Amino acid sequence: MQSFRLPWFVRLVLRQCWLLFHLLFSIYQFGSHFLQVIESYIISLGLLQSYQNLQLHNLRHLAIVVDSEEARNTLMVKELLHWVSKIGVNYLTLYDMEGVLKKSLDGDLSNFASGMTSASQQNRMIIELLSFADSKAGVAKAASFLCSKYQNDELASSSKKEPALTESEIDDALNAVGCGGPDPDLLLIYGPVRCHLGFPAWRIRYTEIIHMGSLKSMKYGAILKAFYEYSKKQQNYGN
Template identity: 50%
Template sequence: MMVKLILGFLWYLIHLVISLFNLWSHLCNNLECYLISSELLPKFRNLRLEKLKYLGVVVDSREANNILKVKQLLWWLSTIGVKNVILYDVEGVLKKLLEPGIKASRDRNSRNSINVSANMEASHFSHGGMAVECLSGSDGKEGIAKAANLMYSDFCNCATHGSAKSDIIFTEADMACALRAAGSGGAEPDLLLVYGPVRCHLGFPAWRLRYTEIVHMGSLKSMKYGSIVKAFYRFSEKYQNYGM
């Protein structure tokens, strides 16, 4: 009995210490975000966003219906100075909710006589001078299926012209070319912010995440301006040597 009591006490003590540590970390993070939002921390005032050509934002579909939060997020990103955003949720909720903006952008393009492909018209619009691309899970599935069909056609053509099957090897470059030909290549985000309950990219097209830095931001309803600025600052301070 004494051993059980001691082990039980140690278990609850460890649990209490971990809970207190998590509470302390949460409070420190909230305080830091508040100080960043109030511009009281000098190092966060001037962000170097030269490396951030494209920003990816993943939103859990169950939270994507909160269009006010999404628009607030886009406004914050535009204010910070982000030029290109790739917005994604697996069920395509954001694409449906932002459809009026997409139609307005398409109408402006048609009035200016700009030739844009059907895929681009269906998923691109601008917000406060910032270019936004909307993606969903179906885009990824259709894109990979079209690319696979193109590669299979090329394989059949090579076989018809007498090439041995063992000589045909599909590489990553071949897959990238097929995806571009199918209209599903697209830009690769340098940084991906994930708003959702789990620490994963929630189905964002994997072929566009080869060198992407992924940051989990927590729930969309509890998003903070300071946490976005902090994520950008940490990204700007990192040294990436890919491609060397």
């Protein structure tokens, strides 16, 4: 059976259409990125009043995920910490998959303080360092804890029944083995892909997630914009 081939002029037209589409998409991406840079710069200068005096009473816990390759740039990570501290974040969870931040920042976090909470009081920002190893170990420890608990309950009871785990029991198990923690209200992701890169899934059930792009292109105005957009959201929780 002879294979079907389009005429050469049809293939030429299709190729030109594809190149034109690719060119238009590239122009759109460049224009969008350029506008974002200009907007971030304007916000950083304080020229937009709506981004000043942010209402962060709903932002009790912030989490930041950094791609492990980009996390090796310790100076930029520290600058990012200074920015969120300056804005007034009180509790921050900092995560990368390979544990680069744990090695480079552990013991070097004493200089980060949050913004003034009153005229005469200043609170230090609490920083929690996590990696994928913590997530994997947490699941294993919690499963072992629940298994032991079920076996003990089965020995103490005369009747056997199938275990029915609830969300609260899993939370209690994670907290019991030291792998629990508060759910972040907002999660900022710095990296080339739009995913949480292994951040503990049981801690982002009701979390707002925003992809911030590459750490190399981070901007103070972009963080202010993310906080502003979060402050305008209203979350409705079910029963």
